[in-house]
Amino acid sequence: MDENTIVLDGLKPIKLTSARAWRTYLGGKLIEELHGADQPVDNHFPEEWIMSIVSARNIGREHIKDEGLSKVDIPGTNIALKNVIDRSPEEFLGKQHAEKFGSQTGVLVKIIDSAERLTVQVHPDRDKAQELFNSIYGKTESWHILGGREIDGEPPYVYLGFKPSVTREQWERLFYEQDIQGMLDCMHKYYVHPGDTFLIEGGTPHAIGSGCLLVEIQEPTDYTIRIEKTSPSGFKIDDFMCHQGLGFEKMFECFNYVNYTREETLNKWKIAPSVINDATDYKETELIGYKSTPYFRMTLVEVQNEMAVSGDGVFSGIYILSGHANIITDGESQLVNKGDQFFIPANVSSFTIQNHGKEALKVIRLFGPKIV
Known part of the structure; x- marks a missing residue:
């Protein structure tokens, strides 16, 4: 099939294939x-990337130019969502x-399943990203806990702040000594439960447990600035994967050294x-919105029977967490199942989600940065 002859009109939701990305840590069983x-x-593919137009940065895998890029789900083709946009x-x-x-969505979404604690890390805020990486985007992020599992008898947890x-x-001393326990002791540890949501602003040290x-x-x-040179499972991390090309001394400029008590940290983030x-027929809950950050927005929709969704001239994405349904756009129906993901073009004025099951259909809705 000649991909150049395929024209997507942007008038209906675009189904995407599951894009997995290699990482230094282990996980992914629950995604599978x-x-x-x-x-x-x-395995080393513990993340599924959603409506992604960003390639993963991995030393030794630079030849895989499309790792992490979302592809349009048309059999026999390899069309990247990035090229469509x-x-x-x-x-x-x-x-607007x-x-x-321009052609940047301004947002990236991932499903993450961690079988081990991720290395202690930080991401730059926008000012540092501009200064150090010549990037208009930093990496402020938000986690919404879907579930998890006990590992070695310990329930799911995160480190934050x-x-x-x-x-x-x-x-810096803890890094050069590679005193991992000392690093962990510098941060707050929280056990997490389904439904918990955290905002991790650029510059804030953290680790998904x-x-x-x-x-x-x-x-x-x-x-991603990593300050552990070996993952908890023993994987040796390349120096570049630690400092991202900045060098070990300069990478410490990415951290915000403001600190808070345990209670203050929870109240803030x-x-x-x-x-x-x-x-x-449905309920929609905002998990994180523009009142918390201008960079993205995410809601959870629970559909008993059906829900009409208005596009309002804004693109979005959806990820099906559970159930079976049809997405109907101008009389045309697309079957959706658990684990499916869709990019919703801005030109889609409206669509309807019809639940086929007895239980509520659960859908995550995903939005880019605030425009005004």
Whole structure:
């Protein structure tokens, strides 16, 4: 099939294939279960990327130019969503968005399943990203906990933020000594439960713990500063994967050394859900919105029977967490199942989600940065 002859008109939701990305840590078994794999296993592909136009940054895998890129689900083709959007940004992203961001969606979403604790890390905020990487985007992100599992008898947990009195000098010393327990002791540890949502602003030290299944929505970069040279499972991490080309001394400029008590940290970065629409047939809950960050927005929809969705000239994405349904656009129906993902072009004025099951259909809705 000649991909150049395929024209997507942007008038209906575009189904995407599952894009997995290689990472330094192990996981992914629960993602494979989500997709109905016969023999799900943990491996170095613990993340599924959603409506991604960003390639993963991995040393030794630079030859894989499209790792992490979302592809359109048309059998026999290899069409990247990025190429579709590049051809007509205004049509697919919306006029106002394209005027401000060009052909960039300004957002990246991942499903993450961690079989081990991720290395202690930080991402640059926008100012540091511009200064150090010449990027208009940093990597502020948000985690919404979907579930998880016990690993070695311990329930899912995360590390977030510096404890009071931690200094840059202390943090650098712990890195050069590779005192991992000392690093962990500098941060707050929280056990997490399904429904918890956290905002991780650029510059904030953090680590997703073992056993977490979560959806992460973030700014669209893969700049990750790691201060552990070996993963908990023993994988040796290349120096570049630690400092991202900055060098070990300069990478410490990415950290924000402001610190908070345990309670202050939760008050600042744990986000309470807000029901924004509670109808007879469906309920929509905002998990994180523009009042918390201008960089992205995410809601959870639970559909009992059907729900009509208005596009409002704004692109979005959806990910089916559970159930079976039809998406109907101008009389044309697309069957959707658990684990399916769709990009919704800005030109889609409306569509209807019809639940086929007895239980509520659960759908994550995903939005890019605030325009105004």
